[in-house]
Amino acid sequence: GAVVSQHPSRVICKSGTSVKIECRSLDFQATTMFWYRQFPKKSLMLMATSNEGSKATYEQGVEKDKFLINHASLTLSTLTVTSAHPEDSSFYICSALTSGPNTGELFFGEGSRLTVL
Amino acid sequence: GENVEQHPSTLSVQEGDSAVIKCTYSDSASNYFPWYKQELGKRPQLIIDIRSNVGEKKDQRIAVTLNKTAKHFSLHITETQPEDSAVYFCAASKTSYDKVIFGPGTSLSVIP
16 A cells, blocks of 8 residues: 655654644655544544645634644645643644555655653 | 534554544545554554545455545454454545645553
8 A cells, every 4th residue: 555654753842842844755745634633542533634736724713823734745745833831741643645546545754752841 | 614523532443353443524525534553653554545436446455435425434354363352543525636634543452
């Protein structure tokens, strides 16, 4: 299957700093990527849809100024958590949509565990 | 927007028995229903999916059924094995190219 790589896998930062997480599709081009947040033993909560070359579409309740998403190329989307606070600590996971004549399959990155001190 | 519910939240079965996980969705415009398996500390992986023009789909020990009228869909795992132990998520989407909304998950434990 297709490979999606996410970096960093773990990051610890001080409150008030910004953290950037990268999501790359390694062997395919992804015009659409999705960013999810997952709390321990909980489901994946969709944060935003990232489309290459256009602004991201955020889900209701997700602060766009807090979670900046950029999808500048067909293989890279980034999520920047700005002015992070302890409540932003979570597991962030991206996914990329493959394209094809009949089906689009969603492949997930390894996830990034953010801890804000 | 779409809301996906899933039951049970935890499920424990003896090895060899069957496991059934049920989901409901709210948006009648949803037409694509994937199921994901997430092992501890790992990324979710697609195990099977079904589209609204099909009522049932089977892949070896895994089967999914869909009742579009009732907005219900289910995952059936037969002859369960310890390696089936994981969290299973149902999900719904308008098409396979649209955003995917996940259910809350079912933690399945298969007891040897």
